[in-house]
Structures are given as structure tokens and as C-alpha cells.
Amino acid sequence: xxxxxxxxxxxxxxxxxxxxxxxxxxxxxxxxxxxxxxxxxxxxxxxxxxxxxxxxxxxxxxxxxxxxxxxxxxxxxxxxxxxxxxxxxxxxxxxxxxxxxxxxxxxxxxxxx
Amino acid sequence: xxxxxxxxxxxxxxxxxxxxxxxxxxxxxxxxxxxxxxxxxxxxxxxxxxxxxxxxxxxxxxxxxxxxxxxxxxxxxxxxxxxxxxxxxxxxxxxxxxxxxxxxxxxxxxxxxx
Numbered sequence: 022x023x024x025x026x027x028x029x030x031x032x033x034x035x036x037x038x039x040x041x042x043x044x045x046x047x048x049x050x051x052x053x054x055x056x057x058x059x060x061x062x063x064x065x066x067x068x069x070x071x072x073x074x075x076x077x078x079x080x081x082x083x084x085x086x087x088x089x090x091x092x093x094x095x096x097x098x099x100x101x102x103x104x105x106x107x108x109x110x111x112x113x114x115x116x117x118x119x120x121x122x123x124x125x126x127x128x129x130x131x132x133x134x
Numbered sequence: 135x136x137x138x139x140x141x142x143x144x145x146x147x148x149x150x151x152x153x154x155x156x157x158x159x160x161x162x163x164x165x166x167x168x169x170x171x172x173x174x175x176x177x178x179x180x181x182x183x184x185x186x187x188x189x190x191x192x193x194x195x196x197x198x199x200x201x202x203x204x205x206x207x208x209x210x211x212x213x214x215x216x217x218x219x220x221x222x223x224x225x226x227x228x229x230x231x232x233x234x235x236x237x238x239x240x241x242x243x244x245x246x247x248x
Contacts, residue, residue, distance in 0.1 A: 064239030065241070123179055124179070127176065
């Protein structure tokens with residue numbers, strides 16, 4: 022599985038856009054990039070997944086450059102409730118028996134008023 | 135409600151004891167994953183089952199074991215418990231082969247060993 026590197030922590034203020042970058046230099050051809058959000062004492066929650074270029078949903082955007090060696094999770098106008106740990110994972114997208122999810126330390130985002 | 139059900143939510147037990155954690159995957163999902171999260175630690179992958187068969191093993195201790203039953207629910211058995219086993223234990227599930235958009239996690243079981 023491709024190893025990922027992301028900042029340990031980030032601080033932001035309410036209303037700002039937050040961009041969290043993840044490096045995955047040895048990403049494989051069939052790997053997807055997935056981001057999860059975890060609040061204290063809760064299970065991680067899927068945010069967004071992408072393969073290349075840009076993906077957007079109602080929660081976030083994911084930017085992936087052409088070389089796919091990094092990705093950026095963009096959270097528009099964060100609020101206090103976005104304070105959480107954000108994990109970047111890289112792996113095959115296949116369901117069932119393929120792959121398992123190895124979580125790194127994640128990025129602890131603190132949103133201040 | 136994520137659709138993944140874990141019971142019990144909280145468990146307090148003494149060192150040396152044995153406990154069983156239960157997970158019911160989201161309807162239609164064939165894979166079940168178990169993770170351990172200790173205080174200030176990341177999520178440690180323990181083991182994966184797919185349609186009743188063990189498919190991948192992570193950092194699971196020999197004192198721990200798991201199984202997935204024909205109805206697809208899974209149990210994680212922890213024996214000879216030590217203080218260091220105190221943690222949140224999460225179960226996640228994913229769909230069978232084909233498209234899926236990530237793994238769905240349950241709300242976890244908080245195990246406290248005293």
C-alpha cells in the first residue's frame with residue numbers, strides 16, 4: 022500500500038477555507054485516494070474519494086494533480102463542527118476481498134471562533 | 135446511524151478476562167474489518183473477513199481472534215486481557231466485489247480493562 026504523509030495538525034478560523042495536502046509518492050496505477058473524518062470517540066466517516074483531477078461533493082473538494090503523487094482536501098468555509106482528525110488513504114478501490122485500509126496519524130484540524 | 139452496528143458500546147472488565155465484541159455490517163456488505171484505537175493513537179488495522187473467510191491480518195495479537203458468521207456478522211474475541219488492551223474497537227464494512235465508495239464504520243466499543 023502506498024504510504025501517505027500529511028501534516029500532524031492545522032489551525033483555522035470559522036469561515037475560512039482549509040486545504041489539507043497529502044503526499045503519496047508511490048501511489049499505484051489502480052489506487053484511489055480517499056479521505057475520512059473522525060470526531061473524538063466516533064468511527065471515521067467517509068468524506069470523498071477520487072482518482073484524478075477534481076472531485077466535488079456537498080462536503081468537500083478533492084484536487085489531484087496529473088502525477089497523482091499528492092492530493093489536497095479542500096473544506097470550504099469551515100465551522101467549529103469541522104474540528105476533527107482527517108485521514109488520507111490510498112489503496113485499490115475494489116470491494117470485497119481486495120485491500121485493507123491502513124490509517125496514518127491523520128491531520129488534526131482545529132477550527133477556532 | 136451508519137448502518138454498522140457494534141455491541142456493546144461500553145465494556146469494563148478485569149485483567150485476565152475474556153470478552154467478545156460484536157459487529158453487524160451494513161446490509162449487503164460482505165467484508166468486515168476490525169480496528170483498534172488506543173488513546174492518542176491512530177487506527178490500527180487488526181483483521182479483515184470477507185464472506186466468512188479471513189482475508190487480511192494486521193497487527194492482531196495472538197490473544198485476539200475473530201470470525202465472521204454465515205449471516206455476515208462478526209465477533210472479535212479478546213482474551214487474557216491486559217491494561218494496554220483498553221481502547222476503542224471499531225468495526226467497518228464494505229460492499230462485495232464491484233463498486234464501492236469507501237468503508238462504513240460503526241460507532242465503536244469502548245473497552246476498559248481495570
